[in-house]
Structures are given as structure tokens and as C-alpha cells.
Amino acid sequence: MIVTTTHAIDGKTVRDYQGVVTGEAILGAHVFRDLFAGVRDIIGGRSGSYEKSLREARAIAFREAEEEAAKLGADALIGVDIDYEVIGEKGSMMMVSVTGTAVTFA
Secondary structure: OEEOOOOOOOOOOEEEEEEEEEEEEEEEOOHHHHHHHHHHHHHOOOOHHHHHHHHHHHHHHHHHHHHHHHHOOOOEEEEEEEEEEEEOHHHOEEEEEEEEEEEEEO
16 A cells, blocks of 8 residues: 555546545553663663654554555555654653545546
8 A cells, every 4th residue: 555645646646535544553651661761861862762662653553544544445545644642641651643545546
């Protein structure tokens, strides 16, 4: 399935718009990951554990959106928007959502 942030795909003509689809992933913060991220804040550097969590959450959200589009018989997901939000008490969770329009080609 083609997935793109653009609203058109070169060489393809949209025949039908199947509707808006979404995928979400919510990951809880881990006490040890938070501890080591705090140390990184003090001494500098990247937080590999948080980066890994974000990549995993993004992959889950994309997979869910693609699965929803496939259920609608779509050939592609266009106009994709990726959002990141900190939620929960004291920002204890991270949510990644992917939204796009499922389309079929002519």
C-alpha cells in the first residue's frame, strides 16, 4: 500500500475516496527509562530508549491505519498526518496518531 503525506500521487488518479482512517498507539513511560532520560538531560546526549519507543509507537500507528485502509479496499493512504501527544497524569504516556484518507485508484 502506498502511504504518503501528499494529497496526490504522480501517475495515479484517485477513483474513490473510501474515508478517513486512523491508527493510534499509546505507550506508558517506564521508570528506568525516565531515570536514564533524566541523566541524559543533565549530561547531554540523546535518549535512545525514548527514541526507540517513539519509533515503535509510530510503526504501530502506521500499521493500524494501513490495516483500516485495507479493510476498505484502498490502494493508498494519502494526506497522512502524524501527531504526537503527551497524555496521562503527569505526562506519563505518549500517544502517536496517524490519520489519512484511504483511496482507490482508477
